[in-house]
Amino acid sequence: MKPAPLDILAPTSVAHALSLLVEHGDQARLIAGGQSLMPILAMRLAAPAILIDLNGIGALRGIHAQADGSVIIGALSRHRDLERSDLVAERLPLIAAAMPWVAHVQIRNRGTIGGSLAHADPAAELPALCLALGATLELHSPRGARHVAAADFFQGVFATERADDEMITAVHLPAASPGQRWAFIELARRHGDFALCGIALTADCSPIGQVLGARIVVFGVSDCAQRLPQLEAAIVGTTPTPTSIDQAMPALDQVEARSDHHASSEYRLELLATLARRALRQAFGFDERIAP
Numbered sequence: 001m002k003p004a005p006l007d008i009l010a011p012t013s014v015a016h017a018l019s020l021l022v023e024h025g026d027q028a029r030l031i032a033g034g035q036s037l038m039p040i041l042a043m044r045l046a047a048p049a050i051l052i053d054l055n056g057i058g059a060l061r062g063i064h065a066q067a068d069g070s071v072i073i074g075a076l077s078r079h080r081d082l083e084r085s086d087l088v089a090e091r092l093p094l095i096a097a098a099m100p101w102v103a104h105v106q107i108r109n110r111g112t113i114g115g116s117l118a119h120a121d122p123a124a125e126l127p128a129l130c131l132a133l134g135a136t137l138e139l140h141s142p143r144g145a146r147h148v149a150a151a152d153f154f155q156g157v158f159a160t161e162r163a164d165d166e167m168i169t170a171v172h173l174p175a176a177s178p179g180q181r182w183a184f185i186e187l188a189r190r191h192g193d194f195a196l197c198g199i200a201l202t203a204d205c206s207p208i209g210q211v212l213g214a215r216i217v218v219f220g221v222s223d224c225a226q227r228l229p230q231l232e233a234a235i236v237g238t239t240p241t242p243t244s245i246d247q248a249m250p251a252l253d254q255v256e257a258r259s260d261h262h263a264s265s266e267y268r269l270e271l272l273a274t275l276a277r278r279a280l281r282q283a284f285g286f287d288e289r290i291a292p
């Protein structure tokens with residue numbers, strides 16, 4: 001099928017895009033990479049009269065190093081930009097390692113970080129990465145700018161804290177602590193498919209390897225990416241060994257998973273236990289990392 005007839009407007013500034021969003025209200029949708037929205041339009045699950053194309057807004061591009069070690073990523077940065085960036089590889093190795101797992105290279109050439117976060121697919125990698133890295137999203141509307149922690153942004157299946165007149169302009173990623181451990185792992189039916197289950201984690205450690213804090217995030221199993229606080233609590237304070245990682249696994253007993261036509265909840269919970277164990281083993285150097 002093809003989208004219903006529509007007009008495309010091409011603002012060149014954030015202010016212009018926001019004024020168009022207000023002017024056209026629920027008749028309009030923002031479009032960035034189009035990798036989620038275009039299939040929706042083609043299937044006529046949505047039929048906006050107007051698309052506001054963000055691709056001409058230079059201010060939304062770029063990956064910027066900050067003096068304090070943090071990184072600001074413009075909303076229009078493509079998945080492929082993140083995958084290929086030396087700065088991301090150096091300061092955000094978790095993102096660099098995860099991007100090759102996202103879809104296929106053709107989709108990564110177009111899809112953007114802002115689009116992925118706004119779309120909030122429960123099985124998408126970037127929301128989970130933002131949670132694991134303690135990211136903050138920068139949102140702009142005619143009322144001004146605000147910053148929302150990733151932990152408060154994702155609310156459910158395709159549901160976020162973003163108001164209708166807001167757009168994501170950037171993602172702020174704090175500096176990693178020295179020696180921060182990390183891991184990313186997922187399983188999909190075929191390479192490039194959305195994950196049935198995945199884990200993104202970071203752990204801050206003391207110089208002797210004791211875990212001081214951890215963010216362990218699962219995605220693909222429920223309505224949105226979520227931290228696993230019981231597992232985090234079981235790891236914090238330990239100096240992980242293969243045995244202590246195994247002993248932490250009962251902390252996953254409280255997690256609930258959804259069933260759908262891709263996998264049952266029982267299968268997803270089995271996957272979760274396996275992937276969480278592997279992710280922890282990889283983060284603490286007991287297993288090799290796995291590339292897709």
Ligand SMILES: Cc1cc2nc3c(=O)[nH]c(=O)nc-3n(C[C@H](O)[C@H](O)[C@H](O)COP(=O)(O)OP(=O)(O)OC[C@H]3O[C@@H](n4cnc5c(N)ncnc54)[C@H](O)[C@@H]3O)c2cc1C
Pocket residue numbers: 029030031032033034035036037038039054075101102103104107110111112113114115116118119121123124125126166167168169192193194195
């Ligand atoms: C076959 C296929 C496989 C895929 N597999 C994966 C996968 O494994 N993992 C994964 O994470 N993704 C996957 N995707 C989705 C892909 O990553 C998309 O690029 C991404 O989800 C949306 O980014 P986009 O820039 O294309 O957004 P668009 O499709 O342009 O927009 C998506 C939504 O976000 C809104 N939006 C866009 N930009 C902004 C902004 N700056 N502020 C506010 N709202 C905005 C739009 O209005 C729309 O509602 C797949 C897509 C396809 C077609």
